[in-house]
Amino acid sequence: MDILNNLIIGFQVALTWTHLFYALVGVLLGTLIGVLPGIGPVATIAMLLPITFNLSPVAALIMLAGIYYGAQYGGSTTAILVNIPGESSSVVTCLDGYQMARQGRAGPALAVAALGSFFAGCVATLIIAVAAPPLAEVALKFGPSEYFSLMVFGLVAATVLAHGSLIKAIGMVVLGLLLGIIGTDVNSGVLRFTFDIPELSDGVGFVIVAMGMFGTAEIIANLELKDKREIFTSKVSHLYPSMADFKRSWGPVMRGTALGSFLGILPGGGALLASFGAYTLEKKLSRYPEQFGKGAIEGVAAPESANNAGAQTSFIPMLTLGIPSNAVMALMIGALMIQGIAPGPQVMNEKPQLFWGLIASMWVGNLMLVVLNLPLIGMWVKLLTVPYRYLYPSILVFMAIGVFSLSNNPFDVLVMAFFGVFGYICVKLECEPAPLILGFILGPLMEENLRRAMLLSRGDPFVFFQKPISLGFMIASAILLVLVALPAIRKKREEAFVEEAK
Amino acid sequence: MFSRRAAALFAAALLFPALAAAQAWPTRPIHLVVPYAPGGPVDLSARLLAVPLQQALGQPVVVENKPGAGGNLGADFVAKSAADGHTLVMGAIATHAINPALYPNFPYDPIRDFRHVALIVQVPNVLVVNNDLPVDNVNEFIAYVKARPGKIDFASGSTGSTGHLAGELFKQVTGTDMVHVPYKGSAPATVDLLAGRVHLMFDNLASAAPNIRAGKLRALAVTTLSRSFFLDQIPTLDESGVKGFDLTTWWGVMAPGKTPDAVVDRLAAEIARAIEAPELKERLRAMGSDTPTVRTPAQFTAFVQHELATYGELVRRSGAKAD
């Protein structure tokens, strides 16, 4: 039993007092910065790097990894409580999590998020332990055409996110795609829609758009109604999920974990799709799709599990190929490089203690997080009883600090305010922000991969249908499109009949 | 008693403000601007340098990330900051040699708007090919490419990156025809190189090293004139027959253009001491960089001038633009 032996090595490393301590420091710090909107794990890890040089490589990596997945846990807390997605993955959690909080069910939402994440973390850790190298081979199978087809599939799925008008949802996706184009074109280097503003040359930050459209807009809308806050908190029923909640959650957690684990492996932005994909899947499978967007617990359980599973499996390309899937991984590679260790194909054999110690510590860290987060739920829910006139300026201060810290540039705060106004208009017009955000994330990736695929195939559009994986996603998109369109068409016709009958 | 010496000092301070500034400098925290997002190698080295510098200067050295416009935003910010030695920037080959030719309406003069204090890192790029490519050295590679004009793809981290320009330079010098495929960072480019969807790449030596050592990618040559200590079995392009091919990725500390000599010299001395101390030296070597060949501010300015001319020409000839 190789795996067993390896895991024993790993736990021997992870369960020493020093390493337990650094795992704890990591997850605590991660939770803190996850809860604070805008301050992400990237900035935090960058600031901590000089400190990590004095640690052993294993301790450094364990702590940095703890910050990374601690931030995922913390991010969902802010999304649920105050509708601010600090991480791309928590956008989806806002949809139903925040609605649950408004119905006085913040406690169950937070608990399901934590438990779902824990389960997903355990499974994903096991996956890394058992199958990291073969899965890395899967990651290599995804080239530009595969990614493009995956993105198409993701966009078709995005329309399911809408709970209002389908055509408006598609419009918002396209609008998001267009906003994503702002900045330097990867393929030609041309600056597009930057209007000679140098700050726009790298595009608009995702966090900034999301905070404006969700956070600021929500505050403005809340301030319209006097004493809205009292309605908000008076009916906090119970802190922890009921049996019925658990029954409805376990399926979504399992499916979310599976989907997240798979998408997390893809280094080219797969993890971003995980939470969106899981949410969409549940909405299609659910017996109560009409509750989605209005506080369905599945809408929290599935994306949270998916995002945590994806966060864990995104270690696979880094550990086995030395390829970072995101900025945090790039930093960890940097931290290890400074220590004289280059993550890559050889780490597993040459540094088994580092490799397996990290994996074991992931599980330990997840356990710490769930133990830490469950008792905290009471405190978070208490926070909602603070009168809104104190709460909203505080939220604004944290958002402004977070956004400003992204690049120490006032322009970013201006952009957040702009998207706050735009988000408010969208609320009034019943145009939903979530499809826009997904389009915004996927737009640049999609265009980049489409044009790269065309460049590599020397302009042959059939590449998307010749490669099996790509073809598979194209067929799946077509089927999904029909599935999505049918009920909408039927509904329209029914509405039309009702009109006539009047 | 108001001593004569004090009076003389006071007069000296009035007459030679630079001297007074240098004696007083640094009077408050120093901001070291990194014109890129946190986490990259430039950021990493800035944070490494900040620790010993802080000890030597007795004031906190704060690393501040100001990303945007390929680094131009942060560099421009420092060019227009107060020239009192409290605002510095990690200027790089991109911001001070490549971008001026790449971007229209370039906001600053990379020579006159800066004092070039100290070069910190010099890393070679390395020509790596996919393992399935039936070539073992540079000559075979050139013959292989020449037999397939326009059919070979070279990947790079972005348009206008050193990886891209190394490829363009290689095309010019060897008279080959390859297609440039830009990516968003070298990680996704490496994935496609490993999988064989692109054929080659001029990658940063340190980041390509693990895959080279593991035999997953084949390294044909480094782009510098001399071999790198980091992987010294890899020949240079120059010794492989591509005479005079010399390209190094570099970055270093710079100050606003009117910063007084005294401040620049003190800073340069402290940085030189820091990067030669075993602790930092070891870590910079781990990033693939040996102690820089450029050692004084004057040498650094001459170096930047030379680089600016070289890459300006190269960018113009390759036709790359960011407008």
Next chain:
Amino acid sequence: MKIKSPKEFWSGAMFVGVGMFFLIWAATHYQMGTAVRMGPAYFPVVLGGLLAVLGVAVLLEGLALEGPAVPQFHFRPLILISAGCVAYGYLMKPLGLVGATAALVFISAYGGHEFKWKEVTILYIVLMAFSWLVFVKGLTLPFPVWPAAFE
């Protein structure tokens, strides 16, 4: 012609406006390229056109089907919250964290329903202390704490 469903009508109008803007701007400023070798204008032109078409459909729906009115805009919170954020960003450098936070807290609090100087001042002091402790001391963010004139 009568607008039957203002929400749909104005959403459609917004889509058409934004879509046409992206389309025209891209078409006049960047290279179109061909489907084989797409230029930088290709994607925005196609997407802008698509958005405009979708917008027309939504707009027509707004003319054909009965729907609810657009709820009233409340300009006081809208303007003051946005202004507070912008002030925060642009005052950070000249006035430091102390000044910027003051601007944001007081301006945004004024956008609410009740504004009591005493309460807001206490809130400001608490937030300021928290920001200083967590962000400046704890996370060592490179923010100036005091106005630039005092440094």
